[in-house]
Amino acid sequence: MQVETLGSAPTSRNVFHPNPAVLDSLRSQIRQLERGRLLPSQAEPTISLGDPEIDGALPWGGLPVSGLHEIFGDTAAVGFTATLLNRLTKQNSSVPILWCQHGCDLYGHGVAEFGIDPDRLILVQCKSDTDILWAMEEGLRSSGIAAVVGKPYKIPPIAGRRLQLATEENGVPGLLLRPQQKTQTGAGAGKNQSIAPTSAALTRWHATAAPSITPASGIGLGAPKWNLELQRYRYSALNLQQQAQKQKFARRVNFWQVEWCHETGDLSVVAGLFDGSAQPQENKYRRQKAC
Amino acid sequence: MFPDFIVKQADPAADLQALDKLATACERYTPWTATDPLGGGLLTDMSGSGGLWLDVTGCVHLYGNEDTLVKDLQDRCRHAGYQPRIGLANTPGAAWAAARFGATSCTIVPPKAHQHSLAPLPIAGLRLDLATLEGLESLGIRQIGDLYEMPRAPLASRFGGQVLRRLDQLQGRLEEPILPRRPAPSHSARLVFAEPIDRTDDISLALDKLLAKLCPELEEATLGARRLELIIFRVDNTRDSLVIGTSQPSREPDQLARLFRGDLDKLDPGFGIEVIVLAAIETNALAARQIDIANTSSCKQENAAKLVDRLSERLGMGNVIRLHPVESHLPECASEARPALKDSKSKTGWQGPLRRPLRPLQLLTQPLPIDVMAPVPNGPPAMFRWRKQQHKVTHAEGPERISPEWWRPTQLQTRSRALTKETRDYYRLEDHNGNRYWVYREGLYRPDKPPGWYLHGFFA
Structure with a gap:
């Protein structure tokens, strides 16, 4: 008897079929706890990052507008943030943008080159992280702001959760600029160990500068090139499962080398195989027309 | 003599x-x-x-x-x-x-x-x-x-x-009025206490009462307050005051009270307060308005203004700023930060002259001296040292020569070292990691003196 039960135990575990009704009720309960956002809904407003490859890696098919996004990195991260800001606030182009950080080093003419009207910026110089987080939350809860950017040194988990709730409730996008993470392998691009604790943000990006491609003329600097890594995003486990089911992607692509195009403000993924950049669509069209 | x-x-x-x-x-x-x-x-x-x-x-x-x-x-x-x-x-x-x-x-x-x-x-x-x-x-x-x-x-x-x-x-047969330097506020409210008060809670309560009195008065005159002064008169014949400003004319008691509330404990009641006066020092026309149910753009603007008020009140007026373009060739003078609370429209636009070289996203308020190795005295650097780190320059673009504005008697903004009266040659550099810098050489080449190099900004 004993031998039989021992032998049959693994098989009974393997053939366990859950009751779909029970699972559904559990799922609906969790959905209520999660404020109805267990699954990335297609109806959620998203913006494209300019390249279908990056958009496709996100479960929403683009970057959700009403959400908190973390961007780690150095000056490239500021550039990536400015690119995102431009895309996030394109619809309501007269509404101000709140930017909170310690001190103020943003340069108006440089911001203008990223397609953001500097007149829209309200810069908040704070003396402490507490002030930054408070100002960000005030901005996210106010309906007169197009987007909020904050650059605190540290974010307590509860504060991050509060920010995410505020942006969900009000639909104002929030961007968190974070200092560069310490890498274990020196300047190993894309091999960064995620040191920062998980936060409530929807996505976490890591942007660092990459050596640019010498322009065709051989003189001067080419288009800015960044190593862009999507380190984590909400529903990533879910997305992996779906991908495995669909067998669409053999591996999880979350690292790209992107170029930022000054003319269109688009990001384009640089092809990894040959030493050249994939031109953005509009640019290609323009070049054909010129020929 | x-x-x-x-x-x-x-x-x-x-x-x-x-x-x-x-x-x-x-x-x-x-x-x-x-x-x-x-x-x-x-x-x-x-x-x-x-x-x-x-x-x-x-x-x-x-x-x-x-x-x-x-x-x-x-x-x-x-x-x-x-x-x-x-x-x-x-x-x-x-x-x-x-x-x-x-x-x-x-x-x-x-x-x-x-x-x-x-x-x-x-x-x-x-x-x-x-x-x-x-x-x-x-x-x-x-x-x-x-x-x-x-x-x-x-x-x-x-x-x-x-x-x-x-x-x-x-x-004295003919009246001769004297016009005071400070005009008396046109709208004010006054509260006199039978017993002197000294607690912040009481002042807060009194403030609510004063606002309830003043705001309908402003509404009747179709005015909104831009600056309000709360003046306390103490029993020992001294006074103290608190001034708040709003970025847009307002006559909403709640909003105005919130602006005062953070600073009320700064008022020293001393031996007790006998009289409190709330005066609208500066007012602007503010027409009566239909309540906006839909979230339209005017409503958004108003909300943004309220946000600016709240932020300025807590963090200080000088810490909530907007950038304004200034007509100047000097990069640090071309953008000026002004308090967002003051609505000042700048006439000049942000777009610079045609074909102007790119400007950095971040600009250092104070250019930092760097050690530079340049193969040609008048050429871009091949390597520079900043924060004790060597940066090998792989790409360079420039120079963009910016001359000091000799027609200005003094530098308008003395934010940085006010820029000696030397010509600057700006270069955009990219180091081996792909980081981009904006550096400049001060002065023209002189064989007797090594040139000074400074880091002034970062490109993304």
Whole structure:
């Protein structure tokens, strides 16, 4: 008897079929706890990052507008943030943008080159992280702001959760600029160990500068090139499962080398195989027309 | 003959400034203080003819009597290094004459003997222009008293209405208003307590009551407050005040109360507060408005303004800023930060001249010196050291030569080292990691002096 039960135990575990009704009720309960956002809904407003490859890696098919996004990195991260800001606030182009950080080093003419009207910026110089987080939350809860950017040194988990709730409730996008993470392998691009604790943000990006491609003329600097890594995003486990089911992607692509195009403000993924950049669509069209 | 004699150019602007400062100091006697730069409306630019008007009506008892007030004023002026001449009389005209032509430096004209004591003063005390004065003197009229008994009609026909007007002003037959420097606030609310209060909670409660009184008043006048002052009067006859500003005219009690609330504990109640006054110092027209149910753009603008108010209130006005373009070639002067609370529109746009080289996303407020190795003295660097790290330059672009703006007398903004008067050659550099920097070489190449290199900004 004993031998039989021992032998049959693994098989009974393997053939366990859950009751779909029970699972559904559990799922609906969790959905209520999660404020109805267990699954990335297609109806959620998203913006494209300019390249279908990056958009496709996100479960929403683009970057959700009403959400908190973390961007780690150095000056490239500021550039990536400015690119995102431009895309996030394109619809309501007269509404101000709140930017909170310690001190103020943003340069108006440089911001203008990223397609953001500097007149829209309200810069908040704070003396402490507490002030930054408070100002960000005030901005996210106010309906007169197009987007909020904050650059605190540290974010307590509860504060991050509060920010995410505020942006969900009000639909104002929030961007968190974070200092560069310490890498274990020196300047190993894309091999960064995620040191920062998980936060409530929807996505976490890591942007660092990459050596640019010498322009065709051989003189001067080419288009800015960044190593862009999507380190984590909400529903990533879910997305992996779906991908495995669909067998669409053999591996999880979350690292790209992107170029930022000054003319269109688009990001384009640089092809990894040959030493050249994939031109953005509009640019290609323009070049054909010129020929 | 006089070796110590110093000749200096008259500086009317500085005189005026000093007079204004003195007037501010004199507000301790009466709020109704005015400067009189030209000397009683005599439109002649006579140096030293200026003065101050103080309307001390109703303020004298605070100092006991007129003598003590004048004594106090005289002492304080002397302490500040001035030799004052003070006249106190029933009318501004009489005080003017008494101050300038009185027998002593401090003349109080007794109200009962007004006519009598002014009579021996010269007619120059009437604030007449030079031609009239000469005309009167040629007739043998030298004292004010001489005019008392003169028939009015011939005087008027001969010298115009001026003499009679001044005489009437002197004697109080004609009203002469003094315009105070600070206009009295048009809208204010006042709360007097039977028992002095001293708790912050009570002040907060009083503030709510005052706002409930003031806001409907503003609504009736279709005005909105831009600046509000909360003034407390303590039992020991001292006062303190708190001023708030809004970025858009407002008359919503809740919003205004929130702006005050953070700072209420800064008010020191001392021995207790007797009276609280809430005054709208600055108001703008604010029309009545339909409540906006849909979230339209005007509503959004208003919300943004409210946010700016809240942020400025907690973090300080200078810490919530907007960037404004300034017409300047110097990068650090081309963008200026102004408080977002003040709505100032800049005329110049952000787009620079055509084909201007790119500008960095982040600009250092103070350019940082770097060690540079450049193969050619006039060329871009091949390597530079910043923060004890070597950066090998792989790509360089430049130079963009920016000359100092010699036509400006002084640098408008002295945010940085105010930029020596040297030409700068800016280069965009990319190091081996792909980081991009904006560096410049100060000055033109000189064989005797190594060039100074500075890091000024970062490109994304």
